[in-house]
Amino acid sequence: MDFWAKFQSDFYQSFVEIWTKLQHEFYQSFIEGDRWLLYIKGLGTTLLVTVLALFLGVFLGVLVAVIRSAHDQQKVGKVNPFLKILNALCRIYVTVIRGTPMMVQLLIMYFVVFSSTRNQVGVAVLAFGINSGAYVSEIIRGGIMAVDSGQMEAGRSLGFNYTTTMRLIIIPQAVKMILPSLGNELITLLKETSIVTVIGLRDLTKAAMLVQSKAYLAFMPLIAIALVYLAIVMFLTWLVEKLERRLRTSER
Amino acid sequence: MNDNTLISVNDLKKYFNGEQIKALDGVSAEIREGEVVVVIGPSGSGKSTFLRCLNLLEIPTYGHILFNNVDITDPKTDINIHRQKMGMVFQHFNLFPHMTILKNMTIAPIKVLKKSKEDAEAQAMALLKRVGLEDRANAYPSQLSGGQKQRIAIVRALCMDPKVMLFDEPTSALDPEMVGEVLDVMKQLAREGMTMVVVTHEMGFAKEVGSRVIFMDEGKIVEENDPVTLFEHPQSERLKSFLAKVL
Ligand SMILES: Nc1ncnc2c1ncn2[C@@H]1O[C@H](COP(=O)(O)OP(=O)(O)OP(=O)(O)O)[C@@H](O)[C@H]1O
Ligand SMILES: [Mg+2]
Numbered sequence: 001m002d003f004w005a006k007f008q009s010d011f012y013q014s015f016v017e018i019w020t021k022l023q024h025e026f027y028q029s030f031i032e033g034d035r036w037l038l039y040i041k042g043l044g045t046t047l048l049v050t051v052l053a054l055f056l057g058v059f060l061g062v063l064v065a066v067i068r069s070a071h072d073q074q075k076v077g078k079v080n081p082f083l084k085i086l087n088a089l090c091r092i093y094v095t096v097i098r099g100t101p102m103m104v105q106l107l108i109m110y111f112v113v114f115s116s117t118r119n120q121v122g123v124a125v126l127a128f129g130i131n132s133g134a135y136v137s138e139i140i141r142g143g144i145m146a147v148d149s150g151q152m153e154a155g156r157s158l159g160f161n162y163t164t165t166m167r168l169i170i171i172p173q174a175v176k177m178i179l180p181s182l183g184n185e186l187i188t189l190l191k192e193t194s195i196v197t198v199i200g201l202r203d204l205t206k207a208a209m210l211v212q213s214k215a216y217l218a219f220m221p222l223i224a225i226a227l228v229y230l231a232i233v234m235f236l237t238w239l240v241e242k243l244e245r246r247l248r249t250s251e252r
Numbered sequence: 253m254n255d256n257t258l259i260s261v262n263d264l265k266k267y268f269n270g271e272q273i274k275a276l277d278g279v280s281a282e283i284r285e286g287e288v289v290v291v292i293g294p295s296g297s298g299k300s301t302f303l304r305c306l307n308l309l310e311i312p313t314y315g316h317i318l319f320n321n322v323d324i325t326d327p328k329t330d331i332n333i334h335r336q337k338m339g340m341v342f343q344h345f346n347l348f349p350h351m352t353i354l355k356n357m358t359i360a361p362i363k364v365l366k367k368s369k370e371d372a373e374a375q376a377m378a379l380l381k382r383v384g385l386e387d388r389a390n391a392y393p394s395q396l397s398g399g400q401k402q403r404i405a406i407v408r409a410l411c412m413d414p415k416v417m418l419f420d421e422p423t424s425a426l427d428p429e430m431v432g433e434v435l436d437v438m439k440q441l442a443r444e445g446m447t448m449v450v451v452t453h454e455m456g457f458a459k460e461v462g463s464r465v466i467f468m469d470e471g472k473i474v475e476e477n478d479p480v481t482l483f484e485h486p487q488s489e490r491l492k493s494f495l496a497k498v499l
Contacts, residue, residue, distance in 0.1 A: 150344055151348065153309055153340075154348070156332075157309065157338070157339075157340035158335070158360035158364065158409070158412060159333070159360060159364040159365075160332070160364060169348055173349065173350055176350065
């Protein structure tokens with residue numbers, strides 16, 4: 001038997017071997033015991049936590065941003081003590097959240113603050129929402145400061161009070177400007193939620209880990225969820241870029 | 253104080269950066285109903301600060317302003333109520349870019365004066381017609397020329413039925429060919445009897461419709477007279493040299 005023919009048959013054989021092994025791994029990773037359901041449910045949990053946390057984060061972010069802007073825009077010599085205390089609280093919040101690791105915040109939330117509850121989704125949403133709020137507030141504050149100061153003056157000169165001017169005139173313009181940044185915050189949040197596994201929440205990452213421990217397989221489950229995360233992030237990035245382009249062309 | 257005095261300013265001072273910048277250094281003036289008061293003076297003389305103090309966009313450091321016999325500089329006064337009666341037009345228009353022209357004009361009457369949408373829109377359309385822009389009601393500010401924007405800014409303020417209109421260099425940001433259309437609207441307004449305080453470099457406007465001209469320099473009123481006397485017989489050296497430069 002000449003060398004070439006042997007090589008061919010060896011090659012063929014190893015190809016078949018690998019292919020069979022992959023098929024088997026695929027079967028064990030996704031089909032056996034309806035394991036694909038684990039991933040689907042996990043993905044659902046990941047998306048749920050991400051979206052709810054973003055809503056909470058935007059709500060907290062707007063609140064903190066408005067308080068801090070109102071404080072900074074006060075006329076000299078007319079300092080409202082109530083606003084001063086609120087502003088101090090907001091600053092502590094932003095400093096603490098941005099100065100500690102997300103994982104530590106999540107652990108404290110689950111094992112210290114809410115140690116009596118087993119509602120993992122609730123705790124995760126709270127922890128990520130509170131975390132995100134600190135970052136979103138800085139984004140929105142930047143947006144508010146980027147709105148031309150003449151807009152506030154025009155609003156006030158028409159008889160609107162400070163809060164109404166903020167709500168009807170400043171915030172809508174600020175939000176429009178920061179929409180792309182909020183999109184990026186959503187992307188960050190989606191990826192970061194994978195650490196909820198430390199409190200035992202069955203998100204997408206946890207699904208892969210479960211399969212890994214049951215079937216003694218790492219390759220397929222982990223590559224599969226990586227591709228899922230990647231696909232969602234690429235889709236969101238595409239949306240954000242499209243949004244950016246539209247905002248730029250409609251520059252009103 | 254006269255019966256028909258609308259705004260009375262008494263020894264107004266406005267300092268910035270502690271006491272480093274004395275933008276206004278003791279200004280007293282009266283503005284009577286139906287008057288068109290034109291404020292002139294070199295750059296940095298405090299004209300804008302004076303105007304912006306009148307509706308408390310700047311909070312005076314010292315002094316008092318009476319509007320309709322109410323001391324609006326008293327911290328207990330609700331300035332929002334009095335601002336509704338003082339229209340303001342800015343150099344850079346400050347239209348709300350995220351709203352249509354119609355919305356720009358109706359939002360304050362609806363939200364502040366609690367007018368019905370129909371009434372507010374009818375009034376806005378009538379005003380738009382007066383300035384020849386009724387076909388732009390549904391356009392956005394970015395779709396208008398500078399002159400059109402400023403005319404909209406004027407009628408937006410008029411939608412609040414103000415007792416006085418404050419103008420801060422309303423034509424300074426405009427291309428020369430658009431100055432006329434804005435001045436025409438202002439002249440029409442003056443002839444209809446609107447009380448106006450106008451900071452401007454348009455001496456022609458001052459001569460044509462001004463009841464009184466105030467010349468400011470270094471935070472003080474240096475000279476004050478009817479336009480003919482002020483322009484033709486200036487008293488102070490500072491006014492003479494200012495007029496020599498601008499006329
Ligand atoms: N917010 C501020 N902070 C510090 N200084 C200020 C502020 N606003 C105005 N000033 C100063 O106060 C003085 C008067 O300014 P103001 O804008 O009233 O002048 P003006 O007569 O309107 O000038 P212009 O013709 O250039 O508009 C100037 O020296 C200016 O630098
Ligand atoms: Mg000025």
